[in-house]
Amino acid sequence: MTKEPTVSPTPGPGDDAQPAVVLTGVRKHYGATRAVDGVSFTIARGEFFGLLGPNGAGKTTLIEIMEGLREADAGTVAVLGTSPWPRDRALLPRLGVQTQSSAFFVRLTAREHLATVAALYRAEPAAVDRTLALVGLAEQAGTRVEDLSGGQRQRLAIASALVHDPELLFLDEPTAALDPQARRALWRVLRDLKGAGRTIVYTTHHLDEAEALCDRVAIMAEGRVSALDSPNRLIAGATSATRLLVPAERLTLAQASDLPGVSRASLEGDVVVLETEDPGPLLAAVERTAGLHGVQTRTATLEDVYLTITEARSTSERSTTS
Amino acid sequence: MSAYAALRGAGYRAYTRDRTTLFFTFAFPLLFLVVFGLIFSGQDVEESGRPYISYIAPGVLSWGVANAAVFGVAFTLMQWRRDDILRLIRMTPTPLSAVLGSRFVLALGIGLVQAALFVAVALLPAFGLALSGRWPLAVPLLVLGITAFLALGAIVGSFTSTPEAVAAVANCLMVPMAFLSGSFYPLDAMPEWMRTLSWILPLRHLNDGVSGALTGSGDLGDLGVAAGGLAVFAVVFGVVAVRCFRWSDRV
Structure with missing residues (x-):
């Protein structure tokens, strides 16, 4: 019998329901x-x-x-x-x-x-x-x-x-x-x-x-x-915030703060970063104000969740030991 | 291919592909033979009337074989543990006996080739060793000696974690033992208390046995004592070596 490691079925006794x-x-x-x-x-x-x-x-x-x-x-x-x-x-x-x-x-x-x-x-x-x-x-x-x-x-x-x-x-x-x-x-x-x-x-x-x-x-x-x-x-469980990245030359921080649904606006390098809980209306507003060309949408990644969890852990550890 | 055969093959290739170590393993005892052969050329030992070469050739041969067995396995075990090769073997269904057995067979092969080469050179007219008719008895004695010193090397390899430590510990054991066992200097020319002390050293028994077999000194009973002594050391060191064996420094 020739076995291909990539396609042969899992061998082994016992039922498949048994956990690994x-x-x-x-x-x-x-x-x-x-x-x-x-x-x-x-x-x-x-x-x-x-x-x-x-x-x-x-x-x-x-x-x-x-x-x-x-x-x-x-x-x-x-x-x-x-x-x-x-x-x-x-x-x-x-x-x-x-x-x-x-x-x-x-x-x-x-x-x-x-x-x-x-x-x-x-x-x-x-x-x-x-x-x-x-x-x-x-x-x-x-x-x-x-x-x-x-x-x-x-x-x-x-x-x-x-x-x-x-x-x-x-x-x-x-x-x-x-x-x-x-x-x-x-x-x-x-x-x-x-x-x-x-x-x-x-x-x-x-x-x-x-x-x-x-x-x-x-x-x-x-x-x-x-x-x-x-x-x-x-x-999904960690955060519902979405970030919009708008090229800074097309939107000032003051304009950004006035847009609907923006919870926080900041300048990071050559982009203005908008945080929102409700990206739909905000995207429409950005299109009217600055146009959508070059605008990026960022949702949370596993890395954000990971950093939140591991940093919270080490912060609480510091506060209990100090 | 069995696990034992695989490890033996890997060890054999590693050994034969390291030309420098290979060369010096065989050249080192020969170097001592040449040096002592020149120093004591044509002289006899006063106390016994026998020529120096009949002391020095078996003595240096025993020491060379024992030294290679100790250093070889000690370095290998230390390096295999440091580089996690033992951990890799530990995660396969390989029994410890296959690991140690493969090293044993390699050490036997090296020791017997060393011995054959050494005796062939010592027989040259320049050194003038005369072989006794019972020289084949040297083979079982060398096998017992290699077993005892391999086990000693395995203990050293389990307690050290750097090449420097292996060299320091193994040299500390082997160099004084060589002198105290009469490898480099005839025991017959040493003080009485030193000769008594030498009985607790495994190399003394290997010297006695190899000397008795190659040059015909002593009777068959002396060879039996040497073989028995080596067997006891092999068993004691073997038990300690298996007990001390560690798959990893970290566990």
């Missing part, structure tokens, strides 16, 4: 530091789940607990129906973990490295070249790992997570070192994997990426989950 990950009250403390402080959520099979948050929010610790690299101090962790801790050699081949971009067997070529990883997972040898092609490294197959560029190393690390066709993938900032073309190419690979029924747990600092790819995102701050929902619902 179930966390209940998970805690992990390092001395006085509460790295993970009571996290509970469920990731469904086939879900593309984003884990967002500033550095030090506890994302890495939480991911490592799910991967079975760390033991939770308290709470329960079920990954594909079983506990990942202690090391469970039956569970491991069903998980794919993106490695650090330094974690390559020295002095091997890209293909030799990936073939070694495939053998460690007992994956079929044909998967090696297929996976290299999938991440766009077919031409670099014979290049020593030490001679790969940053982006190529990152793609090889991602290939190490995919080569054995796992059911559940953990990807940690997979696009961090990629140029825009490679980033978009990886998005396509990830969407194909999701289309084939894979579950993906994803961390990133690119909020546009989370918005474009993830079914749901959890925003972490100070070891806790501050928000958890689909990107669209998070954005």
